[in-house]
Amino acid sequence: MSNSQIPVTQSFDGVVEVLALPAQGMVTLRGDLADERLREAVNDTVGVEVPLVRRADFQDARGVIWMSPDELLLIVGAGQGAAIADRLQTSLAGGHALAVDVSDARVVFELRGRRLREVIAKLAPVDMSPDAFTPGDFRRTRFGQIAAAFWLVDDTCARVICFRSVADYMFGMLCHAADPAAELIVY
Amino acid sequence: MLILTCPCCGVTGEETEFHGGGEAHLTRYGPGSTDEEFQAYLFRRENPKGVHFERWRHVNGCGKWFHAARCTVTLEVFGTYPAQTLRPPEDLLERIREKRPGWRWKDLS
Numbered sequence A: 001m002s003n004s005q006i007p008v009t010q011s012f013d014g015v016v017e018v019l020a021l022p023a024q025g026m027v028t029l030r031g032d033l034a035d036e037r038l039r040e041a042v043n044d045t046v047g048v049e050v051p052l053v054r055r056a057d058f059q060d061a062r063g064v065i066w067m068s069p070d071e072l073l074l075i076v077g078a079g080q081g082a083a084i085a086d087r088l089q090t091s092l093a094g095g096h097a098l099a100v101d102v103s104d105a106r107v108v109f110e111l112r113g114r115r116l117r118e119v120i121a122k123l124a125p126v127d128m129s130p131d132a133f134t135p136g137d138f139r140r141t142r143f144g145q146i147a148a149a150f151w152l153v154d155d156t157c158a159r160v161i162c163f164r165s166v167a168d169y170m171f172g173m174l175c176h177a178a179d180p181a182a183e184l185i186v187y
Numbered sequence B: 001m002l003i004l005t006c007p008c009c010g011v012t013g014e015e016t017e018f019h020g021g022g023e024a025h026l027t028r029y030g031p032g033s034t035d036e037e038f039q040a041y042l043f044r045r046e047n048p049k050g051v052h053f054e055r056w057r058h059v060n061g062c063g064k065w066f067h068a069a070r071c072t073v074t075l076e077v078f079g080t081y082p083a084q085t086l087r088p089p090e091d092l093l094e095r096i097r098e099k100r101p102g103w104r105w106k107d108l109s
């Protein structure tokens, strides 16, 4: 994922590169994450196993993200959200689970560069030291005044998601934090 | 700054990631209760200087509700525990007894 070929819709080249990624397929799955049937359905449908607590696991562009004790966010190809949600709902029929296509609900930004830990630490109340936050770690938190979440793809690439309604605020804030005139070197 | 550990997702975060939900372990009196019970449920709250039990929600996080026991004077957090209980866990009560001998909160001590 770090060298994604997805065309970007907006970008800023600062201390880190800030890229607004185009639409991706996203599905919210609510259910018992310990349930074997649900775990198999996720693996069969997305091709990625249910991750550990607060982790984001990817196979190429498809991923499964741990959102809460009973919620996963599935990242799939653009336009595939509805079909994936249908398939999951069908294979989980009769059980207590809900899959919904939420592709339009959120936007994804990518940060690229060595100083992305500092850029995130300016905006979110999260310990970004390399020991505390490692590639594959996922965290729901806030960036400035808005609810957001992010994960580290690797040490020089992070992805940030937030609701689409606050995408402009997020992009502006990320660019501001990545302004070369305000570079921080901490980690 | 209040630092809480969410028992649902394991995150230790500062208070702006959470939202306070008021006093813990209320009995929600409804239809069939006496006027006195209903009035007490709606309006009467503990306001202790010291040990307090509250509900919190990990609002900028996993979204779940949980309970927290803390000191309103020092902001020391004695512990957090799941929402699905009517009473704090015994080991937490024991920890509070060690740190605040003689404490009382409603029918807990």
Ligand SMILES: [Zn+2]
Binding pocket: B006, B007, B008, B009, B010, B011, B058, B061, B062, B063, B064
């Ligand atoms: Zn949590």
